[in-house]
Amino acid sequence: MEPTTGWYLALAAALFVIGAVGLLVRRNPLVMFMCVELMLNAVNVTFVALGADLNDVGGQAAVFFVLVVAAVEVVVGLALVVAVNRRRASATADDLSALRG
Numbered sequence: 001m002e003p004t005t006g007w008y009l010a011l012a013a014a015l016f017v018i019g020a021v022g023l024l025v026r027r028n029p030l031v032m033f034m035c036v037e038l039m040l041n042a043v044n045v046t047f048v049a050l051g052a053d054l055n056d057v058g059g060q061a062a063v064f065f066v067l068v069v070a071a072v073e074v075v076v077g078l079a080l081v082v083a084v085n086r087r088r089a090s091a092t093a094d095d096l097s098a099l100r101g
Contacts, residue, residue, distance in 0.1 A: 005053040008045055008048075009046060009049060009050075011045060012045040012046040014042075015038055015039070015041060016042035018035075018038060019035040019037075019038035019039035019042060022038070023035040023036060023039070027093050028091075028092065028093075029077070029080070029081045029092070029093055030081060033073070033078070036077075037070060040066055040069075040070045044066055047059040047062045047063050048063055
C-alpha cells in the first residue's frame with residue numbers, strides 16, 4: 001500500500017499545527033525559531049507532494065526558495081538571540097526591546 005498525496009498533506013498539516021502551537025506557546029527564542037522551521041518544512045512537504053502528484057517541477061523549485069529563506073532566517077534570528085543573550089543570562093522573546101541601545 002503506497003501513501004497517497006492526502007497522507008502527505010495530512011502529515012504537513014500536522015507538522016504545521018505543531019509548529020504554530022509551539023510558536024504561540026513558548027517564549028524561548030530558540031524554540032520559537034525551531035517552530036518556524038518546522039512550519040516551513042511542513043510547507044515544503046506540501047510543495048513536494050503536490051508537485052509529484054501533478055508531475056510538475058515547480059513544487060521542487062518552490063522548495064529551493066523556501067530553504068534559502070529559511071537559511072537566511074536562521075542566520076538573522078541566531079544573531080539576534082546571541083545579541084540578547086550577551087545582555088541577559090536568560091533571554092525570552094520579550095527581551096528583544098533590550099536591543100534598542
